[in-house]
Amino acid sequence: MNSNGIGALAGRIARAICLAALLLPVPVSAAGRVPKPVIDIDKPGKCVEDTATMRREHPDMLRHQRDLTMHDGIRTRKHSLKECVQCHASTKTGSVLGDKGFCQSCHDYASVRIDCFSCHAAKPKLASGAKP
Amino acid sequence: MSADANEALSRRGFLAISAATLGGVMLAPGIRLIEIAAARAPEQAVSRQVRWGLLIDTNKCAPGCDDCVKACATENGLKDTGHPRTDAQWIRKVELKDMRSGRTHSVPVMCQHCEHPPCVDVCPTGASFKRADGIVLVDRHICIGCRYCMMACPYKARSIVFAEITDQNPDVPRGNGCAEGCTLCVHRIDHDRQPACVEACTRAGHNAMLFGDLNDPQSEIAQRVAKYASTQIRADLRLNPGVRYQGL
Secondary structure, three states: HHHHHHHHHHHHHHHHHHHHHHOOOOHHHHHOOOOOOOHHHHOOOOOOOOHHHHHHHHHHHHHHHHHHHHOOOOOOOOHHHHHHHHHOOOOOOOOOOOOOOOOHHHHHOOOOOOHHHHHOOOOOOOOOOOOO | OOOHHHHHHOOHHHHHHHHHHHHOOOOOOOOOOOOOOOOOOOOOOOOOOOOEEEEEEEEOOOOOOHHHHHHHHHEEEEEEEOOOOOOOOOOEEEEEEEEOOOOOEEEEHHHHOOOOOOOHHHHOOOEEEOOOOOOEOOOOOOOOOHHHHHHHOOOOEEEEEOOOOOOOOOOOOOOOOEEEEEOHHHHHHHHOOOOOOHHHHHHHOOOEEEEEEEOOOOOHHHHHHHOOOOOOOHHHHHHOEEEEEEEO
């Protein structure tokens, strides 16, 4: 009985501390401790949709576009993977892969595997005559 | 080679052709009852009114010449991995000899883009499919690499990729574990360009390959097919390939 009472008291104190931690303003230094993906964004600004939509819905857009291209021969540039790579490839590595690459850095952070580039080129098409 | 398998024209087929021919008649300058093979807008899907095809003149195809094979490899990123037995092969030169007469032929053979493709029939996932305009393709997104299509194809036109591939042509995604074959350079066709093999053959002055819309009576390929005898390989299988050979 006695030990149970102590346990219940300890639990209540722990809950109170948690609540206090939630209510207290978060110190500014704590935000720096949260790891964020390090991305080389060479062309900041608006993509084909706004940033929030792109972050959430780019897989669906790509999947939709891939079926249109594959089966209907529609090769519009707006939602095509080729155009993503064309615009977002790093100027240093020339690729969307790599530690700070536009696609890989975020996918590594979210632990989501990208299968696209086992078949698709991760580097944009070079202008004819240019060397890598 | 046996005669063309399409000798028996069904009533429905005859009516369809008649309708297409009548539709092709100009009602007024620039206006047709049925538009045949009009240039496609970028956001417009491919149409069943088009049937892409190749006509290969074997009399002009020189033995030992592999300009088309090289052009295909360059365009589609087919690299020599040092394993010729397992390397993907989209187009190959076949040397034929009639043992009685001694007459020889050298012909390029690639996916024949059948109207009734056996590779599509056997595919368990629907990855092997025929596009509305007659081009037979593999959707690598859903290909599981079972290789049934390789077994089913009477032309040995399909290959499977055994190794990781890097530095693909951005227009031609290719990867390990997927079946593949000649796409008729679909990425070029969609931008109103000729397949790489045809372009190379013409550029080198051989003019042995002709690409075009078999359904468009105005196209050079349709006119030549209508005028001169041409054969389909293994026409006895009644697959109605889109690739035809002249002079075999």
